Amino acid sequence: MANVINExxxxxxxxDRGSGKTCFMTRLLLxxxxxxxxxxxxxxxxxxxTKMSFEDxxxxxxxxxxxxxxxxxxxVAVDSRESMSSINKQLTKLATQLRKRNIIxxxxxxxxxxxDKRLRDQTDYLVRMSPASDGIFIASTxxxxxxxxxxxxxxxxGKPFYxxxxxxxxxxx
Numbered sequence: 001m002a003n004v005i006n007e008x009x010x011x012x013x014x015x016d017r018g019s020g021k022t023c024f025m026t027r028l029l030l031x032x033x034x035x036x037x038x039x040x041x042x043x044x045x046x047x048x049x050t051k052m053s054f055e056d057x058x059x060x061x062x063x064x065x066x067x068x069x070x071x072x073x074x075x076v077a078v079d080s081r082e083s084m085s086s087i088n089k090q091l092t093k094l095a096t097q098l099r100k101r102n103i104i105x106x107x108x109x110x111x112x113x114x115x116d117k118r119l120r121d122q123t124d125y126l127v128r129m130s131p132a133s134d135g136i137f138i139a140s141t142x143x144x145x146x147x148x149x150x151x152x153x154x155x156x157x158g159k160p161f162y163x164x165x166x167x168x169x170x171x172x173x
Contacts, residue, residue, distance in 0.1 A: 008098040010105045010122055014112050015129035020137035021108040022072050023158040024129055026165045028106055029070050037104070038067040043171060045070075046164045058090035065101045073171035074107035075114035092118040135159040 011028070013021045026045055033039050039049035042057070054077035057064065071077075078091050095118065098105060109115055112126065126147065128140045135158050140150040 008101070008103055009124040010095060010098065010107070010119075011125045011127060012112065012115075012120075012123045013106065013108045013127045013129060014110065016110060019129040019131055020139075020156065020158050021110075021129050022165060022167065023161050024127065024137065024139055024156055025070050025072065025106045025108055027156070027158075027161045029068060030161070030164060032068040032104065039070070040064055040067045041070045041072070043070070043072045043169050044166055054087055054091065057094065058087040060090060060094055060097075064103065066103070068104040068106070071105070071107040072169075073109065074119070075109045075111075076171055078116045078119050079114065088116055092116055092122070095119050095122040098122075129156075135162075 013025050015021050022043070029039055029041065029045060029049075030047060033047055033049070039045070039047070040052055040057075041049050042052060042054060044051065052064075054071070057069070057071075058077075078088050094101075094103075095105065107115075112120060123144055126142045126144070128142070128150075130138045130140070132138050132155065137156045137158055139152075139154050139156045141152045141154075142150050
């Protein structure tokens with residue numbers, strides 16, 4: 001799947017535990033890195049990147065401008081039940097300023113309704129992941145206006161990307 005976001009925007013990757021969400025996001029990150037983008041994540045990847053916590057990102061530092069940001073398990077920080085928390089507000093503020101900051105944002109969550117409505121409203125594309133067989137996943141891409149009908153359904157071989165991240169890394173606030 002070619003990246004549908006070239007300069008700024010948000011892609012949410014959703015699916016059950018073990019459905020290939022982080023693997024797919026890592027593949028997108030590696031593609032962006034190979035295209036010359038600066039990479040910022042809240043999880044470890046085995047290529048040059050800056051690791052930042054949710055709290056550090058919520059401070060909206062200027063050095064994140066022009067980057068691709070990947071947030072695994074975003075519902076930990078932008079929980080739909082804690083919409084008034086300061087970190088939630090700041091991270092959803094970042095979502096509204098992506099174009100001005102030239103940022104691409106990828107995130108994973110198990111359920112779309114677990115994240116704050118403001119972030120759901122700012123999400124440009126959703127990729128629903130589902131396992132097909134050993135290391136093979138189905139990535140169904142939707143734009144935010146046609147959630148009932150996928151734009152694409154593509155097979156994704158995650159095995160080549162397992163070496164770039166730790167699937168057992170716990171993401172915590």
